[in-house]
Amino acid sequence: MKITKQEVMHVAALARLNIDESAVEVFADQLGGILEYMEALNRLDTSGVLPTSHVLDLCNVFREDTPAKNLEAEKALANAPCAEDGQFIVPKVIE
Secondary structure, eight states, X not given: OOOOHHHHHHHHHHTTOOOOHHHHHHHHHHHHHHHHHHHHHHTSOOTTOOOOSOXXXXXXXXXXXXXXXXXXXXXXXXXXXXXXXXXXXXXXXXO
């Protein structure tokens, strides 16, 4: 499919790209080649191919959610810069 210089300039304007006049012909040839390739792909028979959203099967990579012993409050607060009454003390962020 042949792309004209005017079409290249129109697409460049839509994308807000400043294209040098000398590069317009190069881009027209490249875009034309891309569209020819897409036309070749459109001619392929894909009637027996199921649509997919991923090439590989997806699987859950999370571990099982099993109950475990909780961390004691004293150990959790041991390295806290500021703690009081078993809670972390942080600067106020909301008025």
